Amino acid sequence: MKKHLLFLGAPGAGKGTQAELLSQTYSYLHLSTGELLRKEIEMNTILGMQVKDIMNKGELVSDELVLKIVKQNLDNNKKGWILDGYPRNLSQANSLNKVLTEINQPLEVVFYLDIPEEVLIKRLLLRGRKDDTEETIRTRVDIYKKTTEPLIQYFKDLSLLEYIDADRDLKTISSDIELKMA
Numbered sequence: 001m002k003k004h005l006l007f008l009g010a011p012g013a014g015k016g017t018q019a020e021l022l023s024q025t026y027s028y029l030h031l032s033t034g035e036l037l038r039k040e041i042e043m044n045t046i047l048g049m050q051v052k053d054i055m056n057k058g059e060l061v062s063d064e065l066v067l068k069i070v071k072q073n074l075d076n077n078k079k080g081w082i083l084d085g086y087p088r089n090l091s092q093a094n095s096l097n098k099v100l101t102e103i104n105q106p107l108e109v110v111f112y113l114d115i116p117e118e119v120l121i122k123r124l125l126l127r128g129r130k131d132d133t134e135e136t137i138r139t140r141v142d143i144y145k146k147t148t149e150p151l152i153q154y155f156k157d158l159s160l161l162e163y164i165d166a167d168r169d170l171k172t173i174s175s176d177i178e179l180k181m182a
């Protein structure tokens with residue numbers, strides 16, 4: 001059973017939902033950079049105040065800051081982990097590679113959740129998180145296409161990529177993922 005996993009996909013593809021389900025089933029750490037940053041905002045920390053406006057606009061927080069969060073959390077991990085929302089660009093992918101080499105926990109599989117744009121827009125507008133306004137969704141999708149999408153080929157070249165059709169019901173997607181984890 002694979003225990004070092006990563007979810008890649010556009011905003012609203014279902015990364016957080018699937019990562020959470022899996023983390024409960026296998027007691028793996030679910031490391032969502034978005035979720036951790038939102039907690040900092042909720043708690044009004046200095047970090048939270050630094051990132052609030054950036055996140056509300058749908059832009060990316062600095063690579064250094066996110067790397068710090070990832071490092072702190074992976075260090076505390078024992079059983080296995082699921083990364084969700086990280087890396088988001090080539091520079092973050094290279095940093096992740098270095099961290100994982102240092103802690104000797106190589107990435108084993110990348111699940112790419114593929115979803116049509118019109119479906120993700122509907123899902124996000126329905127969810128209504130603070131950054132789920134039409135304008136912010138547009139920014140997030142544009143940034144995803146420009147900076148994150150190239151990682152699909154990056155992980156494909158490393159023979160780590162597993163394609164998942166994410167435009168299906170939750171359970172069907174989960175079963176598909178679990179089959180590919182074995």
Ligand code: AP5
Nearest residue numbers: 011012013014015016017033034055059060061085123127
């Ligand atoms: P982040 O929290 O990572 O947001 P995101 O990537 O835009 O992803 P979402 O949470 O919107 O979507 P998801 O794919 O997780 O889908 P979900 O399961 O929630 O990042 C937010 C911000 O933080 C960024 O914009 C940036 O500012 C900052 N940030 C985070 N990481 C960063 C990094 N590495 N570097 C720099 N900045 C960073 O599902 C969406 C909805 O669809 C839910 O309502 C869900 O219930 C529903 N749904 C899920 N699956 C299904 C299904 N199969 N059928 C029907 N509905 C479904």
